[in-house]
Amino acid sequence: MVNRAWYFASQDCRLQKDIVYSLPTLSTSLETIRVLGTKQTPNLILSNLDGSSLSKEVIKHIVHYLGPHLEHISLCSSSITESAFLSLISYCHSLQKLDLSGCNSLFMSGTLLEKPKDTFRTRKALLNLQELNLSNLRYLSDRTFNRLTGCSPMLKELSLAGCLVTFEFDPYHGSVISDSSAVLSLRNLIKFLKERAVSLKALDLSRTGITSEALKSVAQVNGLCLEKLVLQNCKEISDDAIGILCKSQPGLINLDLSGCSELTGKSVVAISANLQELRHLKLGRLRRLTDDVLAGLAELKELQSLDVSDCHQICGSELVKCFSFSESKMVHLSFSGCSLLKDSTVFSLAKLFGTSLRLLDLTSCLSITDISIRAIIFYLNNLTVLRLGWCKEITDWGLLGMQDPNEEHCPETKDDLGPKFSRNFGNMGFFTPPTYFDDRPVMITKLEDLLINGEKHGPTLRALRHLQELDLTACRKLTDISLQQVIQLPNLKKLSLGMVNEITDRTLVSVATHCRSLEHLSVNHCCFLTDEGMIQTLQTVGRLVSLDISCCDGISDRTLAAIAENCKWLKNLDVSMCNGITVARVELLQSQIPWATNIKTRFVGGADLSISL
Incomplete structure (x- = not known):
């Protein structure tokens, strides 16, 4: 966005330490690997590796262009063979992190690193390895575990999550030797921990x-x-x-x-x-x-x-x-599913943690209302993640920092907040504790009228300018009135408006216009969305990685054509139960964007399909 010299300077490997590149096993990845080689990319996730000739070609390119620079390799759930693994690892001498979780084909035979020359080459490559992930391996045994960890003398972190470990009996019956090719035992794990106690x-x-x-x-x-x-x-x-x-x-x-x-x-x-x-x-x-x-x-x-x-x-x-x-000073706080949480608690915690809090998860806290939202907006200005999914009492008034005047006439909305709470909220300058009247006639005030007349209100959700993730799933009282005005967050990367039934294309286009950094968007079960809104959105937001438009009956094959034309980074797509989308158009989309590794199409075109590449 400045000039070409600045762009190439930004690609320096010293600025790429926290960037992880994910590559599928495709012929198109070969050129990408060459380009990444010029950047000396240190972190790589490889998916769908197996024993095919294409996988071997991808590995050759990685070894040639990236091998000396790689510090982190993830082969999660790949069907990589032993020979392919050894040909890859042997040339990556800078490795610090290795993820082999779910690579069951690699351990099935039990012969991994059986040959001394393979062990020597692997030990040389893994000499500085600090993190090893062996999660979800069905065939990991004491023998293969010992061989692999024996090549990693500097190991600091080890994951065995989901592995089959025998904890309740000793398969060796007291013998000194622990080298079973059938089981991974507690006894062998304890032995490993004693040997690595200082470093692990x-x-x-x-x-x-x-x-x-x-x-x-x-x-x-x-x-x-x-x-x-x-x-x-x-x-x-x-x-x-x-x-x-x-x-x-x-x-x-x-x-x-x-x-x-x-x-x-x-x-x-x-x-x-x-x-x-x-x-x-x-x-x-x-x-x-x-x-x-x-x-x-x-x-x-x-x-x-x-x-x-x-x-x-x-x-x-x-x-x-x-x-x-x-x-x-709390940074991350999650109350997801705590249905007893009340407005008074949210207000107190918001005031208590103020600018230190970065993540707040209130998903399915069914009792919280607009009072909590106004407190969050006022106090938690540095939030980067806010999750309010299934908080069904949240309305447009809360997101706009306004109090619903009609609440004054509804005694059933009175909360047990106490005088101290009401006094503190009054000091915020935009909230007046409700006064309850017995004889005054009810006057219904429309939010649209207040906005047109320039009614004063407190800060809106836009005050959370650092927000990167916002979840409003199933907040069904929200409409275009507030969402168009408040979701104008330039740093927003993940947004969920699923099951917010009242939103239309106006909200969708507004979000696309003001949130150009958006990468994950979910608008499932939004029945008023149409192709026109989706096409404008896809033409504006160029970074989408994940899109969920399932159960949107106003969406048709036209949207899939726009996805193929505009979504160059899309990996996950859900179009399940979209009546306007056909199976033939989904198949065409797969050929147009082969990098999309997960396309869900259940009940598309009247069929029950589940396509996952």
Whole structure:
């Protein structure tokens, strides 16, 4: 946007450290690889690699143009062969991260790195490897695990999420040798942890069926000082095991216990008492948690991220109390699915965390209203992610920073906010606590009339100028009136307006005009959208990666033609149950944009199809 010299300067590899390029196994990718070679690209995701001649050609190009510069390679869920893997890895001597999750074909035979020359070449390439992801591997055994980790002496992070690990019995019956080609055992894992205790800092054992006794054994490995531990959906873990974990690993910075359904408030007490360095804590789907146990989190002075999503007994009042006297400044906060959360709590938390909060997730918090929205807009000016999906009481008035005058005559809208809450909101300058009248006649005020007459109001959603993600899914009281005016966010990359039934092409075109950085757009079940609006949108927004227009009956094959012409980066498309779209046009679209790796077409043209490339 400046000139060619500045453009090429911006492509310098030193400015590309956080950029990851994703390449499908296509003939068109060969030229892309050559171009990336000139930029010395360090991060690469490769999809759909297998034993085909095209895959071999892609690997040759990667080795020739990118090999010496690659620091991160992801082969997630590829069907890559052993020979192809070795030919790729052997020439990537700068690797720091390697993702082999779901690459079951690579481990099925059990012969990976069986030959000494292969082991030598791989060890030379993985000498500086720090992160290894072995998640979701059905055929990982002690033998292949030992061979692969033996080539990575500097390993700091290891993921075994979703792997089949035997925790409850010893397949070696006390033998010194642990080199099974059939199972991955706890005993072998403990041996590995003892050998790498000094260097290993992060471990992911999510969805592995780890037992409480096994977790205690892992936590108590002599010399092991973990900073990150992920135990998502480990349903066998007890409060007692978490207590031992917290005492044995006091240096934990990141702890994820989401979905560990047997845990209660005792685990939170143990965390608060022992993990003083903790910064990131996830307690999602712990349905036994009650609000009172969260008061102890005030002891965690470094806490920056808290997730209590789907904890249905949490209302947040104790969090307000504990953080009122805490020095921690929250950055990420998730209450998704906490239906007891009220406006008074949202207001207090917004005022408490102010400019520090970057992510707020209130998805399915059914009780919150426009009062919460006005508080968010007024206090949380630095938000980058705001999720309000399924908050069905939110209206146009809230997004526009206005109070619905008709609420004054509706006693049923009165909330138990208390005098202090009302006084604080009054000081914000744009909200007046509702006054309830018994005899005054009801006067229905239309929002359109107030906007035409220039009625004064507080800041609108546009005040959140740093917003990059906005989710308003199923907020069915929203209309074009507010959305056209407030969704004018130049940094917005992800927007969901699915099931906001009242929106029309006017909102869609307005969003495209003011949000040029948009990459992900969902407008499913919006029955008033038409081809005209979609075509204008696609011609304006050139960066779309994901588009969901399912169940939009006003959309036809004309939109698919516009997608083929304008969407050069699109990877995910959902046109399911669009009556105006035909199977033939979908097939043509696939040939026109082969880089689209996921096209969903259920019930298109009267058929039940599910096309996933």
